[in-house]
Amino acid sequence: MNATATTAGRWTAADVPDQTGRVAVITGANTGIGFEAAKVLAGRGATVVLACRNPDRAGDALARLTASTPGARVEFLRLDLSSLASIREAAAELRGRHPEIDLLVNNAGVMWPPRSTTADGFELQFGTNHLGHFAFTGLVLDRLLPVVGSRVVTISSMGHRTGQLDFDDLQSERSYGRHRAYAASKLANLMFTYELQRRLETAAVHTAALAAHPGGAGTELVRNSPPLIRFLYPLFEPLVTQSAERGALPTLRAATDPFARGGEYYGPDGLGEVKGFPKRVGSTARSHDKLAQRRLWQESLQLTGVTFPV
Numbered sequence: 581m582n583a584t585a586t587t588a589g590r591w592t593a594a595d596v597p598d599q600t601g602r603v604a605v606i607t608g609a610n611t612g613i614g615f616e617a618a619k620v621l622a623g624r625g626a627t628v629v630l631a632c633r634n635p636d637r638a639g640d641a642l643a644r645l646t647a648s649t650p651g652a653r654v655e656f657l658r659l660d661l662s663s664l665a666s667i668r669e670a671a672a673e674l675r676g677r678h679p680e681i682d683l684l685v686n687n688a689g690v691m692w693p694p695r696s697t698t699a700d701g702f703e704l705q706f707g708t709n710h711l712g713h714f715a716f717t718g719l720v721l722d723r724l725l726p727v728v729g730s731r732v733v734t735i736s737s738m739g740h741r742t743g744q745l746d747f748d749d750l751q752s753e754r755s756y757g758r759h760r761a762y763a764a765s766k767l768a769n770l771m772f773t774y775e776l777q778r779r780l781e782t783a784a785v786h787t788a789a790l791a792a793h794p795g796g797a798g799t800e801l802v803r804n805s806p807p808l809i810r811f812l813y814p815l816f817e818p819l820v821t822q823s824a825e826r827g828a829l830p831t832l833r834a835a836t837d838p839f840a841r842g843g844e845y846y847g848p849d850g851l852g853e854v855k856g857f858p859k860r861v862g863s864t865a866r867s868h869d870k871l872a873q874r875r876l877w878q879e880s881l882q883l884t885g886v887t888f889p890v
Contacts, residue, residue: 608688
């Protein structure tokens with residue numbers, strides 16, 4: 581562990597412990613913070629599975645990883661989180677490859693697209709960001725449960741702060757706002773994490789559920805922003821974003837810090853949690869509503885048809 585970084589209170593990639601022998605699965609790891617997290621984990625010795633939708637982009641990411649980290653153990657798993665059929669196929673393939681999984685990072689996501697639906701008719705952001713990860717986690721969780729120190733880390737966002745779940749219109753069929761739907765999906769990510777952790781504790785298993793957010797990370801997610809925001813973005817980007825490499829640090833801390841505990845949420849330590857080094861952060865009272873967490877869980881079970889072993 582990097583003593584200088586720790587003493588200064590600045591947790592960095594140098595603080596990631598040795599990952600030799602561990603299997604880490606990261607959704608959406610072909611770009612952005614997912615790729616940067618994969619690079620660090622592979623460099624520390626983990627076998628990293630890049631669970632991505634596009635084989636060509638994943639192939640490019642694999643090439644970059646092996647070029648930057650000779651000897652890295654990296655794999656591609658085709659996973660389209662907007663399709664329950666793809667999720668089931670990917671989970672079955674992953675289970676066949678790896679009898680044990682140490683780390684699942686639910687990282688992939690879409691942000692602010694015009695209203696569209698998944699292959700199963702779910703609103704795209706809620707369906708991909710929450711339901712897709714909910715289903716995938718449920719289908720592979722039994723591979724983590726026996727593994728001491730295993731973790732499920734789900735990536736939320738500062739956007740969760742304005743998020744609200746309308747259980748009478750989860751698919752935004754009556755009214756759709758791209759920012760509102762995104763915030764709701766990121767709130768759902770946190771509520772899922774907290775409810776999963778409660779169930780893991782009740783089952784007295786080895787796995788912990790944590791969450792993280794990257795702050796204002798400079799990634800491709802802004803591609804669905806309205807034209808004016810895309811035009812102005814280069815002007816204010818340095819003020820409100822940090823690099824994807826820095827944005828991956830909260831994910832890495834939640835995933836590997838031996839002192840992190842289930843139910844914790846990590847984000848940047850700077851003003852407004854926009855930039856900085858990772859620390860434990862809080863989330864809205866709405867995200868901690870236990871009745872809403874349990875209702876979301878039940879709704880998600882019914883919508884996906886996936887059951888959990890806890």
